[in-house]
Amino acid sequence: MPKRPAYSNLVKVIRDGKFVITGELEPEKDYDIGHVLHSAEEMKKTGKIIAANVTDGPQGDAYTCSMVPCYLVQEKVGLEAIWQMTVRDRNRIALFGDILGGAILGLKNLLALTGDHTALGDHQRARPVYDLDSTQLIDLVSKMVDDGTDLEGNEIRGGRPQLNVGCAANPNSNPREPEILKVGRKVEVGADFIQTQTSFDVDDAKEFLKELERFNTPVLLGLFPIKNYGIAWYFNENIPGVSVPKEFLTALKKAEKDNKGNKQAKYDAIDKVNLEFYVPFIKEIKKTTKAAGIHCMAVHYERLFQPLLKDL
Amino acid sequence: MIITKQKDIEEIYDMIKPYSKILVAGCDGCCQPPRSINEAKVLAQMLELKARSEGKELKWKAITVLRQCDDRIAATTLRPFIEEYDAIVSLACGLGVGMLNRIIPTILTFPAQNSMFGGVENNSENYFAEYCETCGECLLGVTGGICPMAGCAKNLSNGPCGGQVEGKCEVGGYIHDCAWVKIWERLKKFNRLDLFTNYRPPRNYRIWSSPRFIHIYESSSNIEEKKKEENV
Incomplete structure (x- = not known):
């Protein structure tokens, strides 16, 4: 399908051929989202992170919505938001209404996701919606943006919303072929960019990126710097298909153990472990693949941004 | 078949x-596991014991019906007994319970099953x-005979x-098969990945909205269409 215009700065910069970095912000069960704005400010200060994803009820938990923090991040911090939208909680009518509302607020990027099932979250008795799936959500956005209509062909008054839409891909999927074919469907119905789940294996990531090349759509590879051993352990045990390399886990554990009681030394040691793992990883991806950039999911780990990204 | 699970005895x-x-009525129709005359007797005895523990007498009769969801069969089977009883407990699925409530309007029928x-x-x-x-x-027809509505926790059309x-x-702790991986395996086996890669547009939930009716002798038309025709 022909490329739609680059409405967002993110897609403009990607199309200019620059290697881009996006970050991730996670509103939780918050009335005060100061931490989200603080994190966005730290991202902006790096001068490298050009946009940030704002999550939509990850793990199926009932969290502060994504749209309002997206708006505030753009308005108060001046960092472009990538609005994550899952099909778990809203039917096509609500999705349409929210997309139009978000577009009125000036949101320019939407990442279409299925969303973790309600059975995994903190309201397990909730009715999951899934009226559309994530591919159909991209179809909806395409119709709104390209044709100026809803799914039934009814016209939107006053012009077309201007958004670019992204989709997710999972490099940890096994078997991989159905995942690749599914990404193909999403590109076919109008995805402008792809952001992947986290990868810890550089060779595997390169192979995955190579397979995605056939879709001729920019890919941002997901990476997850980890700020303490507990998170790494949780991630390893609980996130589908993800295994944190043993050496990385051991190094984090050692960094914490060796520096018990000295907070600053512990932070330095943990940062060193992350930098030693990720700096060469990112360089390798940048040098040897056609990836459009990196999606850095270092949530609440702001101090790593500068040293991690300074040479990029 | 309709798969059922008996409610807790306290709830019944x-x-x-x-x-x-x-009157405790089993059903010999498609409900599984079987809930026939023996199950009806056991349930009646348990209810009697429960009543006795509270110092009450409970008079009961256990019977079974060939198919509780068939109005003629259910009515013929139950009619001789209903005068003597003041409530029915049905061991059928929800279809049977609904049917008994419809054809026996004089007393209430309660469900013993979910x-x-x-x-x-x-x-x-x-x-x-x-x-x-x-x-x-x-x-x-496009998924190799595996249903993504029944088999996928998220009812995905494009998984x-x-x-x-x-x-x-991910739902249920990685025990159940992913329907879409199964669909992919099957279509690949028959060299029909073209069906897998096709995009399937949003579904029509209008036809899934309750209550649903289909005329027995005009299965292709629904009541609304018929009404429209009549109005014309």
């Missing part, structure tokens, strides 16, 4: 507490599995989602 007893003479899903029995592995959600828009690991679903 709470429903029939105000009554002293009950109807779980339309499923099949896997005898070798000892389980019942959901196979059909009666969605009214059958996709089995799999990112929650499958080695072909197992």
